Amino acid sequence: MDNRNEGFTGGFPDAVYNSQTVFRTLMDCMARPGSLGLVTPELMPPAPLGVAAGALMLTLCDHDTPVWLSPKIAQSNVPGWLAFHCGAPLTREKSEARFAFLEAGAHLPAIAHFALGAQDYPDRSTTLVIEIEALDGGRPLNLTGPGIRDVTHLAPRGLPAELLAQWTDNRALFPRGLDVVLTAGRQMIGLPRTCKITALEV
Amino acid sequence: MSMPATELAAYNFAYLDEQTKRMIRRAILKAIAIPGYQVPFASREMPMPYGWGTGGVQVTAAILGPQDVLKVIDQGADDTTNAVSIRAFFQKVANVAVTTHTGEATVIQTRHRIPEDTLREGQVLVYQVPIPEPLRFLEPRETETRKMHALEEYGLMHVKLYEDIARHGRIATTYAYPVKVAGRYVMDPSPTPKFDNPKMHRSEALQLFGAGREKRIYAVPPFTDVVSLDFEDHPFEVQSFDKPCALCGARHVYLDEVVLDDRGGRMFVCSDTDYCETRRADGHVGEMLGQSQEAAE
Ligand SMILES: [Zn+2]
Numbered sequence: 001m002d003n004r005n006e007g008f009t010g011g012f013p014d015a016v017y018n019s020q021t022v023f024r025t026l027m028d029c030m031a032r033p034g035s036l037g038l039v040t041p042e043l044m045p046p047a048p049l050g051v052a053a054g055a056l057m058l059t060l061c062d063h064d065t066p067v068w069l070s071p072k073i074a075q076s077n078v079p080g081w082l083a084f085h086c087g088a089p090l091t092r093e094k095s096e097a098r099f100a101f102l103e104a105g106a107h108l109p110a111i112a113h114f115a116l117g118a119q120d121y122p123d124r125s126t127t128l129v130i131e132i133e134a135l136d137g138g139r140p141l142n143l144t145g146p147g148i149r150d151v152t153h154l155a156p157r158g159l160p161a162e163l164l165a166q167w168t169d170n171r172a173l174f175p176r177g178l179d180v181v182l183t184a185g186r187q188m189i190g191l192p193r194t195c196k197i198t199a200l201e202v
Numbered sequence: 203m204s205m206p207a208t209e210l211a212a213y214n215f216a217y218l219d220e221q222t223k224r225m226i227r228r229a230i231l232k233a234i235a236i237p238g239y240q241v242p243f244a245s246r247e248m249p250m251p252y253g254w255g256t257g258g259v260q261v262t263a264a265i266l267g268p269q270d271v272l273k274v275i276d277q278g279a280d281d282t283t284n285a286v287s288i289r290a291f292f293q294k295v296a297n298v299a300v301t302t303h304t305g306e307a308t309v310i311q312t313r314h315r316i317p318e319d320t321l322r323e324g325q326v327l328v329y330q331v332p333i334p335e336p337l338r339f340l341e342p343r344e345t346e347t348r349k350m351h352a353l354e355e356y357g358l359m360h361v362k363l364y365e366d367i368a369r370h371g372r373i374a375t376t377y378a379y380p381v382k383v384a385g386r387y388v389m390d391p392s393p394t395p396k397f398d399n400p401k402m403h404r405s406e407a408l409q410l411f412g413a414g415r416e417k418r419i420y421a422v423p424p425f426t427d428v429v430s431l432d433f434e435d436h437p438f439e440v441q442s443f444d445k446p447c448a449l450c451g452a453r454h455v456y457l458d459e460v461v462l463d464d465r466g467g468r469m470f471v472c473s474d475t476d477y478c479e480t481r482r483a484d485g486h487v488g489e490m491l492g493q494s495q496e497a498a499e
Contacts, residue, residue: 016215020267023227027265030234031408031423060231062224098228120352123232123241146237146384147423175386179235192235194384194423 007080010044012058018043019059026056026181029190034143034152036135037188046077048103050131052183054081060127061088061099068097068114068126070106097126104131104184108160111170111178122175125193129181133158135189142198143191154189156182167197216263216296222246226264226419230410233421238383239351240334240418248414250291254284255313255330256414259291262311262328265410266292271299273307278315278456278473285313302476314377316398318455318477321407323424329392331413334420336380336390356388359431367436376441381428388431389420397440397456402428447472448490450481 012018018041025037037052045054061067067088069078074090078101082088091097094113102108108130117125138157141164144150159182170177170193177193191197218226222244229243248256266272272292276285280302288311289300301307304317311328321327337347340358350356359380366374373379379396383389391399392411402409402422409422422428432438446453448469455477457470469490472478482491 016220017268019220019224020215020265024265024267027227027230027234027408030231031421060224060228062221064225065228118352120348121242122236122239123229125232127231146426147234149425175236175239179231192423194235194237 006046006077008084010046010054010081011085012041012043012055014041015058018055022055022059026059026188026190029181029188030147030179030192031190032147033145033190033192033195034148034154035189037190039186039188046081048072048076048131049078049081049101050104050183051186052188053101053129053131056129056181056183056188057082057099057101058085061086063087063089065098066091066096068092068094068100070100070102072103072106073101094126100126100128102128102130102160104133104158106130106160108162108166111166114178116173116178117176119176122177125176125178127179127181129183130160130163131183132156132160133184135182135184135187140200142200144196144198145192145194147192147194156184156189164197164199167191171196214295216266216292217248218246218260218263222260223264226260229419230261230264230421233410233419234408234423236387237422237426238387238389238420240413240420243417243419245414245417250287252415253332255288255311255412257412257416257419258311258313258328258330258414259288259412260414261410261412261419262292262309263296265326265328266296266298266309268296268298270308271301271306273301273304273310273476274312275310275315275317275474275476276313278317278458279475281475303480304474304476314393314395315456315473316394316401318452318472318474320401321405323406325407327405327407327409329394329409329411331390331392331411331418332415333378334390334411334413334416334418336378336388351387354386356382356431359388360433363431364433367433373432373436373438379438380431382431383422383428384426385429389422389428391428395441395456396430396438399428399430399438400440404428443470445470445489447478447481447488449488450478450486450491451488452478452481452486 029037039055114126134157180191229241274285274289276282304319313330430438458473
């Protein structure tokens with residue numbers, strides 16, 4: 001593909017129905033932390049954005065939602081794609097971001113630098129989308145909390161090393177806090193702030 | 203209710219424009235992440251009056267897709283004017299399949315009841331909410347109630363319930379009985395009878411609440427603790443009924459009183475019409491039907 005066109009092509013073939021489908025997948029993933037969601041519509045977001053991460057961008061971002069991009073994504077064709085398809089403003093301030101996107105292997109900034117909401121408006125917080133290598137085959141984790149019957153198991157591969165330690169701090173902020181979506185290619189898993197993550201000994 | 207003269211153009215699938223749907227969808231996601239917390243949203247005018255559940259209608263419109271099967275109930279019934287109109291609205295603007303059977307529905311929009319059949323994973327229950335703030339009758343100022351939620355200061359609510367006990371010997375609240383969600387937020391379950399409160403507790407279904415006039419969306423994720431507020435010496439109790447349903451004989455369900463004649467004749471029947479009809483189709487016979495069958499013989 002001609003890189004100059006990459007900022008305009010690769011969106012949803014059918015924006016209305018595709019964004020509804022992707023939203024429902026994400027809604028289920030946030031309501032049932034640890035359950036695997038699959039993005040089915042055909043789209044081709046510019047690298048290094050994965051298919052699921054790109055689908056979430058198209059589904060949720062618009063001119064009302066400042067977006068923060070990792071340095072590597074910010075230097076790619078993604079900003080043009082985001083502007084063309086969503087009209088969303090970019091922000092360099094993590095604390096202003098409604099959505100933030102990290103590519104696989106990216107350094108995880110301190111969670112405290114993102115918008116964490118206020119005690120009386122805890123909804124005004126960033127949703128962070130983190131691409132990782134794969135949603136299975138990694139270190140086993142146990143998830144508990146709202147949306148989970150007893151306990152659910154997860155073994156994401158390539159999770160940023162700092163995430164688990166920072167997640168404990170994030171949980172302590174409740175009802176404030178960051179919500180996370182892990183993506184790998186077409187797949188996604190929701191980690192709302194209520195989710196308790198325990199690393200299992202291997 | 204006046205229907206909009208829209209064609210089923212994709213851009214207005216389910217009536218709302220895409221920008222509005224995105225805004226509502228973002229609010230729903232935050233509501234799920236903070237169970238019981240009321241997320242403000244920019245409620246839109248809908249082609250029906252506020253009393254008709256415009257908040258629930260907007261939530262349903264934002265989540266509904268062509269694969270869904272929609273059920274709409276009003277006080278447990280599928281056939282009231284309100285339920286019929288909302289169902290017809292979504293058939294027209296979203297061309298969505300509809301049902302009256304709880305088990306077949308993927309999305310159930312409700313006013314003032316939770317179906318008797320246990321909801322299962324994959325179902326979404328959308329409540330129409332008139333007044334989302336459980337502390338409103340104790341403290342009319344939004345700035346103050348917001349502060350009380352922020353600080354988890356719910357003492358006033360307990361005082362109100364305790365005054366009930368002092369005055370009536372029991373907690374007199376029977377509708378919109380306040381609950382605590384996931385051990386944190388006190389929430390109004392909408393004007394459902396308190397009979398339905400236990401069904402909310404650790405339900406497999408996702409529960410979404412939309413208040414149109416008051417511009418709030420809140421949620422209870424599946425498998426989430428929903429505990430009715432009470433006191434050790436006055437534990438929460440649901441209503442019980444002396445007799446089973448007069449039509450289908452069901453016990454342990456919520457019954458409505460039906461006046462039969464002007465001489466004081468009356469009977470009690472299931473408020474959940476689908477539940478009652480299904481039981482009768484399965485051969486269950488209540489007292490009233492039993493009598494009329496005998497009379498016919
Ligand atoms: Zn009955």
